[in-house]
Amino acid sequence: MKKVISVVLALVMMMAVMVPAFAATLDVNTQSGNSTVLVDGITDKGDGTYSVEIPASVDLIWGDTTKAGEYKITSQVQTDKRVKVTLAKAKDLTNAANETIEFAVADATTGIANSAVVNNEAHTFNLTIDASEWAAASIATYEGTITFTAELADA
Amino acid sequence: MKKILAIAMALVMMMAICVPAFAAVTGGSNAGNDTIINTDTKKDTDGDGIGDTEVAWYTVTIPATQTLAWETESKDIEYTVASQLKTGEAVKVTVADADSAYKMTSNGGELAYTLDNATFTAPSAVYDDTAKVTVKVALDDWKSAAIDNYTDTLTFTAEIV
Amino acid sequence: MKKVLSLVLAFVLMFTICIPVFAEYVGSTPVRVDGSTVGASYTVTIPATATITWGQTEKSVEYSVYSQLATGKGVKVTVNADADGKMKNAANTAFLEYSLKSGTTEYTTTKSVILSENAEKSSVVVQIPTANWDKASIDNYVGTLTFSAELTNI
Amino acid sequence: MKKVISLVMALVMMMAIMVPAFAAELNATTQSGTATVQTDTSAITGDGTYTVTYPATMNIVWSTATTNFEYKVSSNLRTGKAIQVVVADTGDGLNMLNASNATLAYTLGGTTTGKTTGPVVTDATFNYSINVDSAVWAAAAIDTYSDTLTFTSTVVDA
Numbered sequence: 001m002k003k004v005i006s007v008v009l010a011l012v013m014m015m016a017v018m019v020p021a022f023a024a025t026l027d028v029n030t031q032s033g034n035s036t037v038l039v040d041g042i043t044d045k046g047d048g049t050y051s052v053e054i055p056a057s058v059d060l061i062w063g064d065t066t067k068a069g070e071y072k073i074t075s076q077v078q079t080d081k082r083v084k085v086t087l088a089k090a091k092d093l094t095n096a097a098n099e100t101i102e103f104a105v106a107d108a109t110t111g112i113a114n115s116a117v118v119n120n121e122a123h124t125f126n127l128t129i130d131a132s133e134w135a136a137a138s139i140a141t142y143e144g145t146i147t148f149t150a151e152l153a154d155a
Numbered sequence: 156m157k158k159i160l161a162i163a164m165a166l167v168m169m170m171a172i173c174v175p176a177f178a179a180v181t182g183g184s185n186a187g188n189d190t191i192i193n194t195d196t197k198k199d200t201d202g203d204g205i206g207d208t209e210v211a212w213y214t215v216t217i218p219a220t221q222t223l224a225w226e227t228e229s230k231d232i233e234y235t236v237a238s239q240l241k242t243g244e245a246v247k248v249t250v251a252d253a254d255s256a257y258k259m260t261s262n263g264g265e266l267a268y269t270l271d272n273a274t275f276t277a278p279s280a281v282y283d284d285t286a287k288v289t290v291k292v293a294l295d296d297w298k299s300a301a302i303d304n305y306t307d308t309l310t311f312t313a314e315i316v
Numbered sequence: 317m318k319k320v321l322s323l324v325l326a327f328v329l330m331f332t333i334c335i336p337v338f339a340e341y342v343g344s345t346p347v348r349v350d351g352s353t354v355g356a357s358y359t360v361t362i363p364a365t366a367t368i369t370w371g372q373t374e375k376s377v378e379y380s381v382y383s384q385l386a387t388g389k390g391v392k393v394t395v396n397a398d399a400d401g402k403m404k405n406a407a408n409t410a411f412l413e414y415s416l417k418s419g420t421t422e423y424t425t426t427k428s429v430i431l432s433e434n435a436e437k438s439s440v441v442v443q444i445p446t447a448n449w450d451k452a453s454i455d456n457y458v459g460t461l462t463f464s465a466e467l468t469n470i
Numbered sequence: 471m472k473k474v475i476s477l478v479m480a481l482v483m484m485m486a487i488m489v490p491a492f493a494a495e496l497n498a499t500t501q502s503g504t505a506t507v508q509t510d511t512s513a514i515t516g517d518g519t520y521t522v523t524y525p526a527t528m529n530i531v532w533s534t535a536t537t538n539f540e541y542k543v544s545s546n547l548r549t550g551k552a553i554q555v556v557v558a559d560t561g562d563g564l565n566m567l568n569a570s571n572a573t574l575a576y577t578l579g580g581t582t583t584g585k586t587t588g589p590v591v592t593d594a595t596f597n598y599s600i601n602v603d604s605a606v607w608a609a610a611a612i613d614t615y616s617d618t619l620t621f622t623s624t625v626v627d628a
Contacts, residue, residue: 024523024526025522025524028625033524033621036617036618037528037530038530039529039602039614041611041613041615042614076612077611079569079570079612116611177355177356178359180362180464180465181360183362188464190366191364191365192367192368192377192414192442192461193367194412194455194457195369195456196455198371205369206367206369206370212498214497216493216495218493218505219493219505220506220508221507222510223509225509239452241455242409242453243453244453253504259509264549268507279453280410280454298590301547302514303548304509305509306506306508308505308507312496312502313501313502315498
């Protein structure tokens with residue numbers, strides 16, 4: 001019984017390896033025939049590739065109540081996919097004494113690429129800081145963090 | 156014993172007094188009463204009762220043209236051999252390619268062939284039957300030949316052996 | 317014309333003057349011969365050989381008979397072919413079938429006395445049909461006709 | 471009228487008895503003779519037979535600039551003939567489309583019109599290629615794109 005199974009498995013293996021390059025033929029009776037030119041991108045590239053260029057830093061001027069920023073999406077993904085970038089405040093503005101100035105990502109917390117293939121497509125975002133925050137803050141160097149996360153979303 | 160002897164003597168005596176009919180069949184060969192009849196190998200054409208023309212003959216009738224349908228790998232060419240020769244003799248027919256290239260040619264193309272049974276010797280002096288020579292063309296040769304009319308000439312040679 | 321006529325008449329007259337001789341009958345005496353002791357004899361003369369040209373379908377072989385026999389006696393000649401009805405070549409490897417035409421294999425003389433110069437002749441006919449010739453290889457074929465004679469009443 | 475018919479019939483009769491195949495005769499005096507052996511192509515329909523083998527599907531790996539393909543011709547034709555094969559896009563031009571009809575433009579290279587060198591060939595190979603510019607690749611969403619090419623064969627004079 002083992003022998004039979006091994007032979008069958010071997011055959012199956014062979015089948016897998018054979019390049020399914022089926023051929024078509026023409027002859028006196030069939031003088032024209034079609035052939036498909038096929039690019040199977042999904043098999044070749046899977047989800048494709050994308051990158052998001054985010055600003056190295058967002059420098060605020062003391063008292064700015066809003067600050068705009070920009071990130072760029074470059075992608076080559078499947079037709080029905082779009083790169084979706086989500087911004088989030090990870091850490092309020094914090095100084096060495098661990099004092100904080102609260103800020104918020106105001107709008108466009110998420111950005112979606114316009115198409116599956118974009119090249120440095122710019123997306124803007126705004127940070128807002130209440131004037132009251134500025135007023136209550138001790139003068140120091142503060143640093144906060146915003147995070148960008150990207151994912152593929154359906155178009 | 157005497158009685159037997161007597162009867163025998165009587166018989167002999169009777170024989171003796173048979174009327175001596177002198178009878179004879181003369182002129183024949185052997186013991187005189189045989190006439191030898193023998194045939195002559197010549198026939199009498201001028202009616203003088205004497206054979207004047209040798210009769211041994213043979214005829215080999217060969218076909219003018221033989222046609223192989225495309226991709227025929229083997230074709231028998233029949234010809235007839237008729238003969239009436241001297242005892243022990245026989246007709247031998249040899250078939251060969253006239254130019255011994257064994258290639259049928261078209262305008263520019265060639266088709267190689269071989270001959271089987273290229274020689275035939277009649278089994279007897281008196282014969283009247285068909286014989287055959289076989290033309291063979293390999294399938295590969297057909298496959299590598301442009302479709303065209305190819306032709307060649309075979310030479311039939313007859314002799315008495 | 318008168319001269320000729322007169323000559324002819326004279327010639328005819330000559331014959332009429334023959335002198336008739338008168339004879340007187342005396343008596344008759346039988347003259348006899350006793351043949352019973354004389355041997356009857358007859359001779360059948362046959363040819364030594366007879367040659368048949370190739371393809372000849374009939375060959376008549378003539379023979380003759382003369383005899384001196386008792387009254388009412390004749391000679392009956394019978395001819396026989398080879399027992400197997402075949403002529404053979406010298407090497408006995410080829411054969412030619414033949415037959416003797418019926419009605420020619422026997423002959424009986426018509427008279428008891430036939431002078432040699434008036435010998436009665438008859439022929440036996442050897443028959444070889446064309447088909448036999450056609451299937452025979454060309455060769456010299458030899459056969460034998462055997463003649464036998466016997467006395468018979470006629 | 472009867473005379474004419476009878477004449478015609480006589481002629482036809484004569485034709486019938488004519489010996490169809492003149493044969494030569496050898497005998498003791500004529501000891502050699504010739505016979506012609508020839509091929510007969512009357513059973514061959516048209517100009518003979520041929521086969522063109524081409525890929526049913528031409529797979530192109532993403533971002534490959536040039537992908538080579540081949541088609542093969544085997545033929546057994548009458549003297550003086552050859553096979554011509556044309557590869558062309560008989561539809562919408564050289565564009566592969568995805569499900570939503572986005573295009574992936576390509577060009578054809580190599581022997582898109584091939585002709586055999588003679589009437590009898592075995593696996594005569596013709597190479598052609600499908601070329602996609604890198605820019606086209608770059609601008610194309612990842613997807614399955616396809617197009618149809620038509621192979622056409624004809625018997626032509628060599």
